[in-house]
Amino acid sequence: MQAVFTIERKAETGVEPEDVLTIKNLYKSFGSNHVLIDFNLELYKGENVAVLGKSGSGKSVLIKCIIGLLTPDQGTINVLGHNIGELNIHELDEIRTKVGFLFQSNALYDSMTVRENLEFPLRRHWIKLTTAERTGKVKEVLNNVGLAHTIDMMPAELSGGMRKRIALARTLILDPEIILYDEPTTGLDPITGKGISILIKEMGEKYNTSALLISHDMKCIRMTADRIIMLIDGKCYAQGTYEELKKNNDEKVKQFFE
Template sequence: MNATETNTNEGVVVIQDLTKSFDTTEVLKGITLSLKKGENLVVLGKSGTGKSVLIKCIVRLLKSDSGSIKVLGNEVTELNNTDMNEVRRKIGFLFQGGALYDSMTVRENLEFPLKRMYKNLTKAEVDAKVKEALENVGLPDSIDKMPSELSGGMKKRISLARTIIVDPEIMLYDEPTTGLDPVSSHEISLLINEVQQKYKTSSIIITHDIECAKTVANRIIMLQEGKVYKEGVLSDFENTDDELVNSYFKSQNITNTKTI
């Protein structure tokens, strides 16, 4: 099957009846959801509900067991590796830890994806795109620093700059505020909104951070025990008699832990 252009009427990501197990442990138990063009979709849930597994299946870092995953009109479960790589070129993935290359400067980290994907760019064009990306995340003066010289919040910003530098259509954020102090977390949340507005991205934001969800979400899906438990806009979660939603969504004691 060849990679095709998306039919945005049905969503840029459309998932139906997705399942994934590890040995005898069922993590995803028939997930169905869609990401609309231009929206920020937040996927909430406690640790172990399958949030990170979900987006890794979308880019086929993990292979799903059954179900359908369509990304920009392509059924990714059926694509060969070459066509899957073409789809991945249109997706930005911000990992929990940032995944910067420790041995490279900030400049080199940002140049790396550009040189891999756009081999015909001149040095001046590469320099211009690196400068623009760093300005967009508010860190133009960090260009020659090493990752070890950056704070946690700065590393997340640089990782975001490296992701958006190749102009993705879809952004996948895996716990973007994990490990950050409240001020840095809020700054990253605001940056997610800025990326959506400037680059017209469609994004899935995996998080357990309620404040991040409140800041970035156009729509929210809550996972519970590997299934979609509730879907709606922010007010649907803040104004509900559902005890499970209230106990999770209104809790002020959410801890920044890594999720499966």
């Protein structure tokens, strides 16, 4: 059973859960625009945490700092026990293979087929795999996202929901320990969005991953997140389960649940 570590459960069990991602005192500004101000976060093994905030609140900046696409002005980010700021590029690349990233725009390589998109990370990092093993792995993840028949199609031939599933399959192919989801349901219709939310939950359980999900889609967050962190004014303004935050009387928190 997937472990769920809310703050309360941590206190209840008395067992110190293993943290896979820790952010301490994170600051990031773009000129005079202070996006993240003393932001703190902990993600435990097997846990799904959603960061909820308005558009432009710095959610994507946060996730890009975690994966090393942006450099924070101040603060530390520890991923799987490694301080991202202290790693050289080769060590960072090594860590990146253990952290999947699902882009808001899917970011599928549009000059490659679905098979080539999925094989790309395998060819680069699991170089000892034979062709048959590589094909087997590709088929396995495609089956898991329900799109085995698209293996030789180009991304342009797929619908938005299918592209999202393929992007998720590519994220899963290296068996990551953490997955970062950047607005996974944005731009999708409610039914497809619900399907993606279910898939995120199922894949998390199947691959035993921890997930940090950036979104403002309350339905998706409710379905997938064990804990929600509210990013307001660049800070971790409030946190708790969906039900806990729904009962919160703070005006800034309440507006997300209305």
